[in-house]
Every structure is written in structure tokens, then in C-alpha cells.
Amino acid sequence: MFRRLFSNSLSQVKTRRMTTTQAPTASFSRKWRGAALAYLLVAPPLLLMVLLIFIPALQSIARTLTISVDGVPGFSLSRYTAFFSDPISVNNLIFTFQVTLLTLAAIFVVCFPLALYLRFSSGRIASIVQILALFPLFVPGIILCYALIRFLGTRGTLDTVLSLIGITGYRTPYLKPDAIIIGLVWEAIPFTVLVLTAGLRQVSDSLIESARDVGADDWTIFRRIILPLIARPALIAFSLNFLGIFGSYTIPYLLGPAAPQMMGVFMQQTFGQYRRPDEAETQAVITFIICAFIGFLYVRTVARQRITHEKDE
Amino acid sequence: MKIRWLSLVAAALLVGVFSVSAQGRTPIYVYVDSDTNISDWWTNTIIPAFEAEYPQYEVVLTIVRGVGGGNADIANRALAALQTGDDPQVDYFETLNVESVPAWLENNLFVEITPENVPNIVNVIEATNRIPQEIPYRGSQVLLAYNSEFVSEDEVPTTYAELIAWIQANPGEFVYNRPDRGGSGAAMVTRAIFEVTGRDPSRFVPGTPDPELVAQFPEAWALLSSIHPFIYEGGAYPAGNTPVLELFANGSVNMITAWSDQALQAINRGLLPEGTRLTQLQDLPFTGGYAYSAIPVNAPNLEGALALANFVLTPEIQTAVVEQIGGFPAISWDVLPAELQDQFNSVITDTVPTWPGGEYSALMVEGWYNNVATNIDRSS
Incomplete structure (x- = not known):
């Protein structure tokens, strides 16, 4: 019983694969549409991550690496040497x-x-x-x-x-x-x-x-x-x-x-x-x-x- | 299932009853962000007494404790409403530091309290140091709590030097919390600073710290380090007022620094050992302070708010401050029952030293962590 179910699903996979290879042009636009939809779906969380996590984190890292001498910012590791000393x-x-x-x-x-x-x-x-x-x-x-x-x-x-x-x-x-x-x-x-x-x-x-x-x-x-x-x-x-x-x-x-x-x-x-x-x-x-x-x-x-x-x- | 329905019906009925009874009474919107003991006290004592005296008003208490910036957020909302002419939806702040946001006073957000609008303000004592917009109405001070079963009357410290000596003679019997995690521990640290700077708190003025005073801080660290190994568990400092009270309650230690109101309330509830006694240092008391209420000028029910301010300064409520929440009265002892003063004489002093806070606190906390709590020498 289980074996039959299993082989059925296997054969379905095979047939699906065959159809995709047979009709490349039709699936191409569908694939594109699907990809666009997928990107659209992941865009809000991705945007949120970039805006709320990555950009502030990068800004923080940049700030810790710069030191302003007479109003001119320059690269410096002084904050880190201070921490580790x-x-x-x-x-x-x-x-x-x-x-x-x-x-x-x-x-x-x-x-x-x-x-x-x-x-x-x-x-x-x-x-x-x-x-x-x-x-x-x-x-x-x-x-x-x-x-x-x-x-x-x-x-x-x-x-x-x-x-x-x-x-x-x-x-x-x-x-x-x-x-x-x-x-x-x-x-x-x-x-x-x-x-x-x-x-x-x-x-x-x-x-x-x-x-x-x-x-x-x-x-x-x-x-x-x-x-x-x-x-x-x-x-x-x-x-x-x-x-x-x-x-x-x-x-x-x-x-x-x-x-x-x-x-x-x-x-x-x-x-x-x-x-x-x-x-x-x-x-x-x-x-x-x-x-x-x-x-x-x-x-x-x-x-x-x-x-x-x-x-x- | 039935029970749930019944409780829903009961709740609906209650709401109905309250809304009917509230009809015809003008609400006074009071905001509170103080601890539970204070908000409970308002609900159970002040509000019923006030509404009995002024049946035309209904006090609506909103607790904003732990919600964002608490009362400061509501005050900012009131300021925004003042500028746009909207309803601020607040009449009375139970406790608010009106000086914490400069824009509030610059825009005259708060009513100046005078004997004309709040007659009882004349009884408020000098020690509260109020500015015209503030209504001081309850105070509290840090003091020593000890278990008289284990600490005999003649060895109870009366000065800071005696306290230090007692701690050294009784290893593991004393504890105070980290100075940034509760005022009772901070008072132990600030008292050490006062001790080494000549016991004159008036030298500590809010604002930029005086370098001459700061230069003497290391002496305070040396003093506190001298008792570090004799603190509970060889130098373990709990992270708050309550954990310290708990260690005292279960007998782990026999002497602590504690807020007067928290200690008295715990005694009244039977949470502390039978033999618990409270005392204050005689050479210079521990720090304390007052809670100040404030009323926004655009309060929709200004009249009611002023009546409430006057009410909390009556001898009746000020007695309740002492008896029910273990606080200090903000009005003169002359207008309070004499027996009340006798009863709390050992605890309530007329001098309440204050610590300036701000930059001073930053230096105090950092100095304590880096020199007293740790064995690492930063200079090495």
C-alpha cells in the first residue's frame, strides 16, 4: 500500500519534469512571473531587515572606526585599542x-x-x-x-x-x-x-x-x-x-x-x-x-x- | 463554559452600574507611573476619600508605569495639545519631574501653585525645595533596617563610622544593592561620598560636578572596599531594593539599607521578621527625596485638579502618607497629630539630604563598579 503510494508520487514527479523540458518557451514567462512574485513577497521583510538592521549596524561600525580631528573625520582604531587595553x-x-x-x-x-x-x-x-x-x-x-x-x-x-x-x-x-x-x-x-x-x-x-x-x-x-x-x-x-x-x-x-x-x-x-x-x-x-x-x-x-x-x- | 458566560454578564452589569453612577460627575484624569504601592494607595485611600468630599468629581486613574516614558510621555502629549489647542486628556500628574524636559517650563505647561489656587500649599515645608509648578506631597528616605533578635540595642550603629565598624565585625550580615539598581543601595554609596567630603550635602549642586569633590571620590571607594569582603556572601550585591528586602526577610542578613516607605509597608504586611527595627544615622542621615505632582495649564478640569492638589495636602491625607505608605509628610508637623510624630520619631528626620543625580550619579555608579565591586585595578 505504502509502496504503491510512494511509486505513484515518484511517477508524478517524473511526468512533471518531462513537461517542463518539452515546453521551454511557455514556462519561461511563467517562470519569470513566478520569480517576480517571489521577489515581491520577500521584498517587505528584506527591506525591513536592510533598513532596521543592516544599515544601522553598518553605520555603527563606521562610526566606531572614525575619529574626528579638528572637524575632519578620519579612520582610527582608537576606540578598539581603548576597549582592549x-x-x-x-x-x-x-x-x-x-x-x-x-x-x-x-x-x-x-x-x-x-x-x-x-x-x-x-x-x-x-x-x-x-x-x-x-x-x-x-x-x-x-x-x-x-x-x-x-x-x-x-x-x-x-x-x-x-x-x-x-x-x-x-x-x-x-x-x-x-x-x-x-x-x-x-x-x-x-x-x-x-x-x-x-x-x-x-x-x-x-x-x-x-x-x-x-x-x-x-x-x-x-x-x-x-x-x-x-x-x-x-x-x-x-x-x-x-x-x-x-x-x-x-x-x-x-x-x-x-x-x-x-x-x-x-x-x-x-x-x-x-x-x-x-x-x-x-x-x-x-x-x-x-x-x-x-x-x-x-x-x-x-x-x-x-x-x-x-x-x- | 457557563462560568465564563456568567462572568461576562457580571462584568457587563458592573460596567453598566459604574457608567450610570458616573453620570453627572466631572472626571479628573490622573496619571500615575509610580510603584504599585502608590497606585494601590490612590485607588484604595485617596480617591474614595476625595470623591466622598467632592461628590461632583470622579477621579479616573490611569497607570502608565513601565509604559514607554510613563508620565513624561503624557506630559509631552499635553505640551503638543497646548500648542495645537487640543484636549490633553490629562488633569493631574501624580509624580512628574517638571524640570526633566526644558520645553515644558519654557512653554509654561504647568500651573504655578499659589495659596490662592491651592490654600494648603502654605503648610508645605521648606525642605521640599519646591519650584512654583511643583506640588510636593510625599517623601521617603533611606534608613537602616536591622533584626533586633540578632543585633542588640547597644550595638546598633548611630554614625556611618559605627556602621562600617559593625559590618566589619559581623561578616556576611549586611548587604546593600548596586547603586544604579535602587536608591537604597545608592544611599549607602552616596553616604560614603558625603562622609569623605565633610558631611555637607549642600556642596553637591546639580549640574557639572565640582572637580574638587570628585577628586575625593577615591577615598569613598577605599571606605566601601574596606567592607566589601564583609558584605553578604563575600561581596555579593543584589540588583534591586526588593531583592535586598528579601534577603533580610528570610534571615540571610540582619542589617540592610532600605527605603522608609518600602520597609514600613513590608513591616505592616508582616513580610519582615518580628524583630525588625528601623533607625537613622545621627551624624548625617541617608539621602531621600519628595514626590512632586503637577497640573497642566490646559487641564480640561482645572478646578477639579486644583481641588485634588489641595486635598492631598490636608492633614488627613498627609497622616495617611505616614501611616499607610510609610512616607514622609510634605507639610509641617505643626498641623499634624502630635502622637504621629512621637511614633515615627526615630525614623523621620527633619533633614533629608539629596544627591544631585545627573553627571554626579554617572561618576558615582561607574566609580563604584570599577573600584568597589571588582577586584581588577583599572590603572594597572
């Missing part, structure tokens, strides 16, 4: 990298087993786990912060439970880097699990069954089949999470220490409190360039996926 700024940038990478590592440690479990098991418990994994999606960041303060803080829920079972000397992570990581991991779970399970669903059961038939054990299946097939969704989850974490604000600001600061908090501080828009702009451009590089990785991954999909067809 200031120990506090550099320390904040390093701190942001550390927190981001540690958080990403923790996200994968938590989410990968969760995604594997959700892919290969079914039933009531699995659907409960699924709902729980998606739950953070519906909790606003600021609510999460106050909940974590109450849960992790000195004399909070965790402290109380631990002392009930005889463990004393609990030191709270609140207002320390650890609390930022905990908060960010919690927030990233639903998205990461969604992407990873979606990726794992592409690994067909038949592939695993046939591997098992020829004698592969679980570890071999994981290493030789699942891991290569999930590399791309994992890279997508990595890059999108990186972007979110690197520029995060609410969680590091409410749960983290006063110093060092992550770039999001540092920028806001420099702009709003120290009243130094120029320095804040430089910090923003540096953050933007780092994120743009990761964004490039993401775009490349998605583009490659699209190309291989088209080849498969």
Missing part, C-alpha cells in the same frame, strides 16, 4: 565567553540524553517528560529569576531541603556566575530539546533496525549512525543558543555578580549609567561581530542542508 572591558568579554561556553556545554549534557529518550521511547511517561521539557518556554525570564532566587538562595527551598536531610554548609550560587549558567540552561532546554528531537526523527527506525540486523551494538549505532546524522541539528542548536546566551541580559543582571559582567549588562551599564554612548557602541560592535561569525556558521549549516535536500530529490 582596559582590563575591566577585556575581563567582561572573557567572562561572557566563559559563561557562554560553559552554559552551552551544560545545555548539551542535559538536553542530549533528554532528546534521545524522547525520540526512542513512547508512552505516558515520555509525554509527561516532553511537556516538562517544554515548560520553560512559557515562563518569562524575569519570573524565572525570582523563582530561582527563592529556590537557590540562602535559606531558600534547596537550602532548607538539604538541611532537612542533614547536609549543612550550603553556599548559594545566587549573585555568582554559577547562577547565570543555571538560569540560562533552564531557559534553553525547550528550544534545544525541540531541535535535537526533530533532528533525531530524521534517523529512520529502519536504518537502525537494519544496522542491528547486521550485528551492530547500541554504541556502534549511536556513534556511526545517530551521531553523524544529528551533527547538523546540534550545530544549529549550538549556534542559535550561542547567540541568545552571548547577548543575554535579564538573567545575568538579576542572578549574576555585580562584577564581572556579561556584555549585555555591561553595554546597558555603559550606555545608561556611565552615560558613554561611544564606548557602549564599541562594545556592541564587538559583540555583534562575534555573534555575526556564529550566525555565519548557522547560515552555512542551513544552506548546506538545503542543498543536500535538493540533491536527494
